[in-house]
Amino acid sequence: MERHRTLKIYGLTEPEIAKTLTGLTRSKENVVLESCDHFPESHITIGLRRDDEPSAMSLLDGAETEIRALMGPCVFATGEQRMEEVLGETLRKRHLTISVAESCTGGLIGHLLTNVPGSSDYFLGGMIAYSNESKTGLLGVSSETLETHGAVSDPTVQEMAKGVRERLDSDIGLSVSGIAGPEGGTIEKPVGTVHIGLAANDKVLSGKYRFQGTREEIKLNTAMMALDWARRYLHEDPFLSGI
Amino acid sequence: MERHRTLKIYGLTEPEIAKTLTGLTRSKENVVLESCDHFPESHITIGLRRDDEPSAMSLLDGAETEIRALMGPCVFATGEQRMEEVLGETLRKRHLTISVAESCTGGLIGHLLTNVPGSSDYFLGGMIAYSNESKTGLLGVSSETLETHGAVSDPTVQEMAKGVRERLDSDIGLSVSGIAGPEGGTIEKPVGTVHIGLAANDKVLSGKYRFQGTREEIKLNTAMMALDWARRYLHEDPFLSGI
Numbered sequence: 001m002e003r004h005r006t007l008k009i010y011g012l013t014e015p016e017i018a019k020t021l022t023g024l025t026r027s028k029e030n031v032v033l034e035s036c037d038h039f040p041e042s043h044i045t046i047g048l049r050r051d052d053e054p055s056a057m058s059l060l061d062g063a064e065t066e067i068r069a070l071m072g073p074c075v076f077a078t079g080e081q082r083m084e085e086v087l088g089e090t091l092r093k094r095h096l097t098i099s100v101a102e103s104c105t106g107g108l109i110g111h112l113l114t115n116v117p118g119s120s121d122y123f124l125g126g127m128i129a130y131s132n133e134s135k136t137g138l139l140g141v142s143s144e145t146l147e148t149h150g151a152v153s154d155p156t157v158q159e160m161a162k163g164v165r166e167r168l169d170s171d172i173g174l175s176v177s178g179i180a181g182p183e184g185g186t187i188e189k190p191v192g193t194v195h196i197g198l199a200a201n202d203k204v205l206s207g208k209y210r211f212q213g214t215r216e217e218i219k220l221n222t223a224m225m226a227l228d229w230a231r232r233y234l235h236e237d238p239f240l241s242g243i
Numbered sequence: 244m245e246r247h248r249t250l251k252i253y254g255l256t257e258p259e260i261a262k263t264l265t266g267l268t269r270s271k272e273n274v275v276l277e278s279c280d281h282f283p284e285s286h287i288t289i290g291l292r293r294d295d296e297p298s299a300m301s302l303l304d305g306a307e308t309e310i311r312a313l314m315g316p317c318v319f320a321t322g323e324q325r326m327e328e329v330l331g332e333t334l335r336k337r338h339l340t341i342s343v344a345e346s347c348t349g350g351l352i353g354h355l356l357t358n359v360p361g362s363s364d365y366f367l368g369g370m371i372a373y374s375n376e377s378k379t380g381l382l383g384v385s386s387e388t389l390e391t392h393g394a395v396s397d398p399t400v401q402e403m404a405k406g407v408r409e410r411l412d413s414d415i416g417l418s419v420s421g422i423a424g425p426e427g428g429t430i431e432k433p434v435g436t437v438h439i440g441l442a443a444n445d446k447v448l449s450g451k452y453r454f455q456g457t458r459e460e461i462k463l464n465t466a467m468m469a470l471d472w473a474r475r476y477l478h479e480d481p482f483l484s485g486i
Contacts, residue, residue: 100350100371106357107343107350110371114349115459117425125377128343128353130368134411138368138381168377182360216358 004047005060007067008077010040010228017042020070024063031063040221041076041083073237076228083224084112084119087231091122091172098230099168100126101139101160103151103177104194108223124168129160135177139163152177152189154206157197161206165199172233173199176226178211180218194222198229198240205233205240247290248303250310251320253283253471260285263313267306274306283464284319284326316480319471326467327355327362330474334365334415341473342411343369344382344403346394346420347437351466367411372403378420382406395420395432397449400440404449408442415476416442419469423458437465441472441483448472448483 009017017035021044025033032047046063048056068075077086091098100109106128113123127138132151135141141159149155157175165173178194185191190210197206207229211221232240252260260278264287268276275290289306291299311318320329334341343352349371356366370381375394378384384402392398400418408416421437428434433453440449450472454464475483 102350102353104357105354106362106366107345107353107369107371110345110350110373111348111354111462114347114373114423114462117458119349120373123349123373125371125373125381126350127370127381128350128368130353130357130363130366134368138370138410167380180357215360219354219357 001056002060003051003056004045005064006079007044007046007064007075008038008081008083009035009042009044009071009074010076010083010224011074012042012071014042017044017071021067024066024070028063031059033063033067039217040224073232073235076231082112082116083227083231085116087227087234088113088116088119088122090231090234092118094234096171096234097122097124097168098172098174099124099164099170100226101164101173101175101197102126102128103130103135103160103175104180105176105219105223105226106130108219109174109176109226112223112227124170126164126168135160139167150189152179152193152195154195154197154208157195158199158204158206161197161199162204171200172230173197174226174230175199176222178209178218178222180215180222182215192218194218194225196222196226196229198233200233205229244299245303246294246299247288248307249322250287250289250307250318251281251324251326252278252285252287252314252317253319253326253467254317255285255314257285260287260314264310267309267313271306274302276306276310282460283467316475316478319474325355325359326470326474328359330470330477331356331359331362331365333474333477335361337477339414339477340365340367341415341417342367342407342413343469344407344416344418344440345369345371346373346378346403346418347423348419348421348462348466348469349373351462352417352419352469355466355470367413369407369411378403382410393432395422395436395438397438397440397451400438401442401447401449404440404442405447414443415473416440417469417473418442419465421452421454421461421465423461423465425458435461437461437468439465439469439472441476443476448476 140163160175161173175197181191383406403418404416418440424434
């Protein structure tokens, strides 16, 4: 029988999670909640105080429902499921396809998506547009946009997302451009500055983030956030409608 | 002072390494050789029997020279250096650029290349051509080639390598296409069948491999082999001239 359950969280810091869980922990006599950092995600484990708890399942279900109510769509999975599997499952169910235009992640988003067996059903491919020339040549980003706003900007990732969606004829086009470091940062756009773009139907969304860490950590957080954008978009998360 | 040294090997199995080292181990009284699997590579550690060995450096140098003589270009690095760093260093030194056309690796080769800081100096980008349509549309692989030989074939990876090299105007175009599994294998092309292509100057090379393991292991071995092809090509390794 299930004695504990893991909820996977993305988009909240450890202190935010701890604060959110405080009230819940106090109100749950038979349940133990533990949160733990699994960069770039966090895991909350719901455990039971008594090993022989007769109403184990309903206690776990109850705690999961309350955590989901508090953390909303930041809970992206339960158990072992990975972000790219959650997204893949949704794409498959809804018969939708996705393509990616990657700058600073260099192919990591495609790599994660294709770690999932059967991903060729919904992942069509994409471009690794590392240089400015490839952003223009492969994706149709206008030189004017690059000159005026720079490669790491909302207009650029918007054009990248539209470009890859059109060229691969996918339902969703996902794009990222950023400064993974350790070199290349400026005062205006320091290392860790990342823009994410998403094109679907007649919509093009984009947003800016500032990630911390090593080059590889910034790449991983960027890829994860891009996948999370697609997941949230498909779940009609209001988080994205404000962007 | 240096007391031990690690040599990194790719392209030889553990039994092949053990067999090659046998004679050497017998002839070296003051040196201990240990080989260890670090999938998908192998590491040979040269250690000293005596902690206070006065001629430590010359013993390590001597053993390294002998191992290199036996294993040739299968020794790709010493110490902590990774395959993508070794390749990157050579590309940078020789002012050459590279681009990638990835099918079964889904972006992993680009991801590895861009883990190296400053890789934008030599890595221009590429295409993740996961579907047949993207191989044709993005890379110019002919429909006839795909129909006659299939997506996982020498002619396809050759056209992919040429296509990405032309479109990104890079010195080297690197391509892979394979069956990462667990589904998709046939009797003729079982899971783990992988073709690698390389286009440079007026040459186009391609070769076939059969990797074992999980989907993620097959992807990693494919990416590693592709990077190793580029490394060996730049070192004018006869290994590639026979292909």
